[in-house]
Amino acid sequence: MNARIDPSPLLPTLADIEAAAQVVYRDFAATPQYRWGLLSQRLGTDCWLKHENHTPVGAFKIRGGLTYFDQLAQRGALPQEVISATRGNHGQSMGWAARRHGVACTIVVPRSLLKAF
Template sequence: MQSSPMLRHPLLEEWLGCEAWVKHENHNPTGAFKIRGGLNLLAQLSPEDRRRGVISASTGNHGQSIAFASRMHGVRCRIVVPVGNNPDKNAAMRAYGAEVIEHGRDYDEARIRVEQMIGGGSGAAGCCIVRGALGAKTKIVGVQASGADAFTRSWRGPARVTAERVNTFAEGMATRVTFDLTFAILEEMLDDIVLLDEPELEEGVRAAMRLTHNVAEGSGAAPLAAAKQYGQKLAGKKVACVMSGGNIDLKTLARIVASAV
């Protein structure tokens, strides 16, 4: 797989007031950074494991990565998604050959049958690990939707919490729980976290289109909105935003764009 591009966008830099680079993971074959995990997993499975097939829970991007890699290796793939999940992501998983099973009201209920990480900080945790390996002094900031803030409350508070429900259009962030592996890494290594409300997430999607000419889903555009929220703190600094995915459904995109017209 080719490296995803890392680009500067003059309009974005003007909007943020700093030198800004965007890592375009939305340009990957499945439209999201999670393809890396799927390819790595399927490449490491034994022939016996591949014969049994794979199953995972997902709201879409992780599921697409598993389905994509499974097709490459000729492995049967089943993905459990929440009822009412993003229809475009469901269609993409089926196009890659996966059997899509609807179960539960959200990701955390879908994963009752299977255990896989999504929206639990895997991208930020990976950045923290790489920073440590390189000995860099880069500050790493996580981003979460205020309507799905279990991780933020756990990270800032005295104990880990589980939310009763989530309320955000950004399904890539819509998780009610924290995950042992990523939380252990981020609890120690994450520098800060930014909470975004729904209007801010929507503005991030519009900013991606208007300033970088890219279509990004809510979680993929969230770093742009978070950088904007940081405001003057970024003046004179270099900032990198990971545009983690571009798999937004057409109905949601149309609503967000129309709200600004």
């Protein structure tokens, strides 16, 4: 049996990815990449690491918030306020992007997370 599986319509196309990159690069430059010599030596191949901690919030997740709010803005569907529950960097992404678009943002975190600090 030779079954063909069609790509999910939910997966982004190359054009989607390129458009998202343009949205992200309006707010900050591409994060740096560095060749790591010792790791390259141990793996037996060139190994380049991309430093996603070099974003305004210190995490790659900022991209999701920026592209989400950009899509809402393009459709004329920006809300007055957003509320998001998170245990991590997603909240920073939502807060950053909401501020960029003049949208109020409330981030809810679990109490157990606050006790960890």
